[in-house]
Amino acid sequence: MTVPVLSHDSSRSRMKIAVFGIGRMGKRHARNVAYFTPDAELVAVCDVNPSASKWVKDNLPAGIQCYTEPSACFDHAGLQGVVIATETSTHVGLAVQAVQSGIHVLCEKPISVDVNLSKPLVAAAKANPHVKVMIGFSRRFDESYREAKSRIDQGLLGVPHMIKSATCDQYDPSGFFVAYSKASGGIFIDCGIHDIDMARWLLSTPGSDCAVKRVFATGQNVRHPELEKDGDADNALAIIDFRGGQRVTFHLSRTAIHGHDCFAEIFGTEGKMIVNGNPQINRLEIRDAHGVRTESTPTYYERFREAFVTEMNEFVACCRNDLPVPTTVDDAMQAAQIAVALTWSFREGKVVEFDEQSGEPILV
Amino acid sequence: MTVPVLSHDSSRSRMKIAVFGIGRMGKRHARNVAYFTPDAELVAVCDVNPSASKWVKDNLPAGIQCYTEPSACFDHAGLQGVVIATETSTHVGLAVQAVQSGIHVLCEKPISVDVNLSKPLVAAAKANPHVKVMIGFSRRFDESYREAKSRIDQGLLGVPHMIKSATCDQYDPSGFFVAYSKASGGIFIDCGIHDIDMARWLLSTPGSDCAVKRVFATGQNVRHPELEKDGDADNALAIIDFRGGQRVTFHLSRTAIHGHDCFAEIFGTEGKMIVNGNPQINRLEIRDAHGVRTESTPTYYERFREAFVTEMNEFVACCRNDLPVPTTVDDAMQAAQIAVALTWSFREGKVVEFDEQSGEPILV
Amino acid sequence: MTVPVLSHDSSRSRMKIAVFGIGRMGKRHARNVAYFTPDAELVAVCDVNPSASKWVKDNLPAGIQCYTEPSACFDHAGLQGVVIATETSTHVGLAVQAVQSGIHVLCEKPISVDVNLSKPLVAAAKANPHVKVMIGFSRRFDESYREAKSRIDQGLLGVPHMIKSATCDQYDPSGFFVAYSKASGGIFIDCGIHDIDMARWLLSTPGSDCAVKRVFATGQNVRHPELEKDGDADNALAIIDFRGGQRVTFHLSRTAIHGHDCFAEIFGTEGKMIVNGNPQINRLEIRDAHGVRTESTPTYYERFREAFVTEMNEFVACCRNDLPVPTTVDDAMQAAQIAVALTWSFREGKVVEFDEQSGEPILV
Amino acid sequence: MTVPVLSHDSSRSRMKIAVFGIGRMGKRHARNVAYFTPDAELVAVCDVNPSASKWVKDNLPAGIQCYTEPSACFDHAGLQGVVIATETSTHVGLAVQAVQSGIHVLCEKPISVDVNLSKPLVAAAKANPHVKVMIGFSRRFDESYREAKSRIDQGLLGVPHMIKSATCDQYDPSGFFVAYSKASGGIFIDCGIHDIDMARWLLSTPGSDCAVKRVFATGQNVRHPELEKDGDADNALAIIDFRGGQRVTFHLSRTAIHGHDCFAEIFGTEGKMIVNGNPQINRLEIRDAHGVRTESTPTYYERFREAFVTEMNEFVACCRNDLPVPTTVDDAMQAAQIAVALTWSFREGKVVEFDEQSGEPILV
The missing domain is CATH 3.30.360.10 (Dihydrodipicolinate Reductase; domain 2)
Structure with a gap:
């Protein structure tokens, strides 16, 4: 748990993050952003299932916006980063949309089940080098x-x-x-x-x-x-x-x-x-x-729960300080x-x- | 790290806490309140050494008040709890003052090096049963x-x-x-x-x-x-x-x-x-x-770092929900x-x- | 070390054994027969190098015959079994000779470096089913x-x-x-x-x-x-x-x-x-x-030293009680x-x- | 199992040993002398219970004399050492008799349950410094x-x-x-x-x-x-x-x-x-x-079975080479x-x- 402290920089405002997909991993990521990432702020979640909002209400701090439409979520005022934890088949579409909107991405692995399907993300990332795309190789x-x-x-x-x-x-x-x-x-x-x-x-x-x-x-x-x-x-x-x-x-x-x-x-x-x-x-x-x-x-999850916290903090640190991400689209x-x-x-x-x-x- | 989640209740405002003594343990407690205790808010620290404020500025979120005078800190608007991590010889005096002010106390062990010196705190705790006094038996x-x-x-x-x-x-x-x-x-x-x-x-x-x-x-x-x-x-x-x-x-x-x-x-x-x-x-x-x-x-510290986070979250949960504290003055x-x-x-x-x-x- | 005891049968005379090859493993086998196999007796060793006799004199009980010629050793009066721990290339020849002489064989692995070269031993073993041929798969x-x-x-x-x-x-x-x-x-x-x-x-x-x-x-x-x-x-x-x-x-x-x-x-x-x-x-x-x-x-050797003792005792027990050997030529x-x-x-x-x-x- | 080898000296005849008391430990000692102590020979056992002879017949090599009378056993021709594994109350009497007969002793611990009762053995050992008295501190x-x-x-x-x-x-x-x-x-x-x-x-x-x-x-x-x-x-x-x-x-x-x-x-x-x-x-x-x-x-026993073998081999080596025993009456x-x-x-x-x-x- 040392990394959260290392990455903290209180002189600047926190990075505004939305989590896409409130499934098993999405819930964990949402909690980690909300409670264990000092330099980030969870501002929104997006899940096609409207009932996700109940979970958010019961488990997260007040004031988090819930979306069912990705586009609406991407338009959330001041959004700087997204965590993509949806079904694998939607990863590429969402990630490309985020990158093209100038929004940093932490995407769960795998990018897709078919290497060819991932290529649009490779292209988008290459075309937008200032936008961070990090892959969730938690290990x-x-x-x-x-x-x-x-x-x-x-x-x-x-x-x-x-x-x-x-x-x-x-x-x-x-x-x-x-x-x-x-x-x-x-x-x-x-x-x-x-x-x-x-x-x-x-x-x-x-x-x-x-x-x-x-x-x-x-x-x-x-x-x-x-x-x-x-x-x-x-x-x-x-x-x-x-x-x-x-x-x-x-x-x-x-x-x-x-x-x-x-x-x-x-x-x-x-x-x-x-x-x-x-x-x-x-x-x-x-x-x-x-x-x-x-x-x-x-x-x-019990094995890697701290790793997920560290992953989130590093993602935020890379975005805020314009550092190369440790796990790239090419790695994936x-x-x-x-x-x-x-x-x-x-x-x-x-x-x-x-x-x-x-x-x-x-x-x- | 399960306890922080368990104790979270977003429907109410967070408990306002001050940390006394920005030494080795005090720094850790301050960080834990600020970053890893969802239901608490670090509003102030108090240390006789004015240089503590620099550490606070460099390591904690903005907006935390720094005091050198305990009395002033106890008067901090809305203060609900204090963590006492000062030198052992000052534990009893500060804890008694807090209890008498209706402020919950998490006090580092030992209360004092002499059992007799602890008795005023025993008395104060007994006279103020609605105020929580918890002792930091981290194990x-x-x-x-x-x-x-x-x-x-x-x-x-x-x-x-x-x-x-x-x-x-x-x-x-x-x-x-x-x-x-x-x-x-x-x-x-x-x-x-x-x-x-x-x-x-x-x-x-x-x-x-x-x-x-x-x-x-x-x-x-x-x-x-x-x-x-x-x-x-x-x-x-x-x-x-x-x-x-x-x-x-x-x-x-x-x-x-x-x-x-x-x-x-x-x-x-x-x-x-x-x-x-x-x-x-x-x-x-x-x-x-x-x-x-x-x-x-x-x-x-490396052995018990998570235990200190859990301790803080439980202290806050006991205070907010009026539960008996797990480690009492009598235990001490x-x-x-x-x-x-x-x-x-x-x-x-x-x-x-x-x-x-x-x-x-x-x-x- | 339970097996030596289990296999002991004091009502019959001990099995007479010779060890071929007084190299690293041969020395260990010779010691194990001489000292740690209650039902066997080391009667001879055979090594092309005449200096082996000095090692035998210094390390084994008195009265053990030393040969440099395999044929002479096979003719040792009353010989019932041999342990073959010579160079791999000589395994098959010696083992076949033993089997054809009605002498039981414990042969170090591998039988040979070339599967085809092992076939004469397969044939000899098949033709002499009353003679035991066991392979030293110590594990x-x-x-x-x-x-x-x-x-x-x-x-x-x-x-x-x-x-x-x-x-x-x-x-x-x-x-x-x-x-x-x-x-x-x-x-x-x-x-x-x-x-x-x-x-x-x-x-x-x-x-x-x-x-x-x-x-x-x-x-x-x-x-x-x-x-x-x-x-x-x-x-x-x-x-x-x-x-x-x-x-x-x-x-x-x-x-x-x-x-x-x-x-x-x-x-x-x-x-x-x-x-x-x-x-x-x-x-x-x-x-x-x-x-x-x-x-x-x-x-x-430090890992398996007891296994070699057990192996020897089991070999002796199989020979004396006409039991199937646990590690056969076919396994090899x-x-x-x-x-x-x-x-x-x-x-x-x-x-x-x-x-x-x-x-x-x-x-x- | 290295010690048996170290202590082996085939140039001299083996030390003749009798085991007193064929109970739990006595049986183990008898086996260890008979099978796992190259420089010793088990020549006799002594147990007040005549049925011990059946166990000896079933478990040990042929030719071991069985006594029920200690004195008769001490008179066994050429006896050089005894292992005393009888009931604690008989240890001192047997050990003193052995020492006074010039027979080396390996005595199970404790010598006696009362320190004063052990003193005759202390005296006998002192009076016969050429006779070895070793105590079975197996650890x-x-x-x-x-x-x-x-x-x-x-x-x-x-x-x-x-x-x-x-x-x-x-x-x-x-x-x-x-x-x-x-x-x-x-x-x-x-x-x-x-x-x-x-x-x-x-x-x-x-x-x-x-x-x-x-x-x-x-x-x-x-x-x-x-x-x-x-x-x-x-x-x-x-x-x-x-x-x-x-x-x-x-x-x-x-x-x-x-x-x-x-x-x-x-x-x-x-x-x-x-x-x-x-x-x-x-x-x-x-x-x-x-x-x-x-x-x-x-x-x-499963924990220390090899230690008992080593103990016996060292006892024999001390006796044969007139070395000080590692575990003395004074230690006991x-x-x-x-x-x-x-x-x-x-x-x-x-x-x-x-x-x-x-x-x-x-x-x-």
Whole structure:
């Protein structure tokens, strides 16, 4: 929780922000802007469902305007930034509209489930370089991953050469994510994109070449056979070869029993680091008839709740001080391209090579 | 960070609070009121040192009044609560003045280094039952201790019968705490009071008798021989026998090398729990030439920073909703009395018995 | 150390054993037979180097015959079993000779670096079913892996569906293993064969199909670029798809800094298990200026020294009681075939499919 | 398991040993001599119960003589050493007889429940300095405690100044130990003697003064109220002040639920060490609906089984090479005296001072 303090600048008025989409993540973002981002002010929310206004009334400070029409919200007087936490399919349209209106954007990942659909945002961002577009790769704002990055930069690991990670969600018998699966683009795009972005970030040291050479993926459906018809999996494995020689492998799962277990190992020539070896929810250990045991974070939210606060504060700091955003549209495009190639590899059972010139996967 | 949300009630205006004493803890409390307590508003600070106003200007939102005179601050229009984080010797005077002015008080521990000096506050609190007086036993607001308490209440441990704890501060070669030692009342009062209060809290189950029967303490000066002349120690051990049969033992230290290590074991007939078995600062583990290792919280602040936010939010919620405060003046008096008896035991090398009627230690 | 006791039967004379090859592993096996296998008696050793006899004299009980000629050793009066711990290239020849002489064999892995070269042993074993041929897959005799297997059999994990493992040797600046690399068949055959066998063993539950469908591998040389010319790697990643839907992935490394780190995760529908999450060498933890830390087993030997004792005792028990050996020539052939396919995949950058009929990899 | 190898000397005949008392520990010692002590030979056992011979026949090599009369056993031809694992009340008589017969002794702890009763053994040992008398303080032979001692000697901790330990046995609803309690001398003598000896050993650095100044103890009966009438406890706490300024505190318990949990923290001016922070029985971790968990050693035997083997090998090495034994009668007498003083303190609720001249506790 140090970042909110660092980013505070009381000599200027607070940045006026609206949150689009009052779903699970939108509610959290709205609270974070309203209560935990000293340099920002939540002025409006926008949700197509008019009942969102009741939630706003019950949970947020007075005086926040509720819109159901995006255009009306973009016209809110003095609006400086938006957080886009709507359904994935609407991300690009809203983000482009914001950028073209000169309004800074913090957009939830993924930009879209199809790389091509994201291109208008790439173009809009390029055409409006003074407008910030930041992507919600929350893992980059977590203090433990940041400490890992910092240690790499200090040389603790020598040359970092391999990342092994896992993002394992707790099994949800309600099948929520299965319903969500089609719209989400599948496990590599919805979930693996975090691992891909994290690996690219941690392995990007001066002089390293993180262009992809080839990828391979495989998957299973051990709890959700109904995913098979959509070409999705509830467990998946991926290997990514970078041209610079680095290797990345990760495991994605929807079927962990003990909780949300999001884990990374970073290997270097002088040592390795592990992030979140035990996904414990707090500092309590129990020793009883079930053994010596700790309890785990049930979802990514308990794991990353502080990271979301830091993310918001950094977004605001970048906008107010005209700094480069830490997670760019290009990062999102690169990660998406890799996720798409992995999805293809998993479905076809084949290696996907990347073209050395274009950097794009050869999906044949 | 769940409590701030829970305590939020946007239908009413925020509670107006002033912070007294802009020292190490006062700065933190001021920030927590200003930025992380949705239902409160920081309206003023008071510090005898006029330079405090510069810190306020640089670190807090605009519009906060700075006072050097307590009386003037107490007269601040609409003031509803104060946080007292001044030197220990001034706690009682300020707290009494606040209570008599109908202003709620959150007072840092200890109330005073001498139990008798605290009695005016006991009297004032008793005479003004509508005014809240809460004591800053921060450990009670930490999510892990709270989870422990909740599990005990649910019966996970059967009958809890013993607490073993340790509060070990990192060795500070600057000798800061040695200079501070005289004013602080010594290691049992300055530091052990947290362990005592925590043990009383966790062992207080329905029907249990937490009146003290006898105590014994011993100590060492392994790094700070200069403490000896003041009858203080840099390492100390204590045993407390409760009349209900429960036992408490703790270790206090100023000489830990790896960091601040604050640890508790709670034993029950059906199992035990451990809080903070490894005082790790984050979720990063390093494996290199020094072994498989984690880094530790350097001070109590990194360990308890969220607890201070929760404490503030609960204080505000108790005041606004007229609820009993979780940490009372009586808790502080009981803990202080035990700490004084332990100090006496350590200095004399003798057991101290407590009078069954009065509940007070027999210091002869 | 429970197995030696279990296998003891004092009513019969001890099994007479000779050890072939007094190198690193041979010395350990000789000691284990001589001192820690109650039902066996070390009667002879055989090593082409006559100086082995000095080591025997200095380290083993009196009365052990030393041979330099295998044939002479096989003729040792009353010899019942041999342990083959010579150079890999001599395994098959010696094992076949033993089997044809009616002498039981415990053979170090791998049988050979080339699957075809192993076929005479397959034939000999088949032709002499009363002679035991057991392969030294030591991991199967480790108490923690055994406990894992036992829990799987009891159903703790539901349906086991994925194994993720790692065998990371400590970096050896002397380059010993590099010199050894050519003869060893490379990292997948020398080292990965343990992970492959372990995964096949743990995933072989009633009704499961562990035939391989396809594999993929990749590798790096981060410390030993000189391996490149031999088509070997000092770090490697592999994925194995089984026809039954199970997935296996592992990481092999020669460059760990903190020690030998051999790790497995076993995923099931009802939970997961981890073997050796922290490769600590003993129960000592240090908390000092380097953090909260433990030290690691430097080599596989400290990690598996008890497993080798158990392995020897089980070998003896199988021979004396005419029981099926737990690790067969067929297990070794299957593992070798997969290791060869992974080596090919790594060198070619392509997926290797396995023929459904023959079960053999299609290396084109 | 390195010590057996180290102590091996095949140029001489093996030491002939008899084990007295074929109870729980005697059986283990007999097995260890017979199978895991290369330089020793088990030639006889002695137990008043003739049925012991059946156990010997079923579990040990052929040719071991069974006696029911101690004198007959002492007369066994060529007997060089005895292991005394009988009931505590018979230890002194048997040990004295052995010593006077020139037979080396490894005697289980405690020598007796009453310090005065041990004096004949002290005298006999003094009168026969060429005969070894070693006491079974098994903890000193455990590799983790040994590593701790070694690190202290190397200066890793700076000046060691405090030991905090715990010996918590798993709760046994059968009440076995309660029946055993009277004969055992109570929890401080039966169980605490290990903690006392371990602390004296680890704190005995060159120049340190480990004479006791004062002690204090307290206790509870949380599961076994029937112990109260014998002045015993099922949970106990002790503090020991050494004249050199070192402090020792320990917790003894018969009511742990998760297993046998024997734990030590060793504090020095430059760091601390922990032995057995998690009493895990093997390297397996389970992650399922009960959390992230490990299982614990059920009894001290699983925890210390290798230490007992090392102890036996060292005993044999000391006898064969005329080396001083690591755990002397004097160590046992010192530890017993402290245990007696703690028992008195617990029963009386008073501090016990030790006489500076005589070093004996003043029990008034």
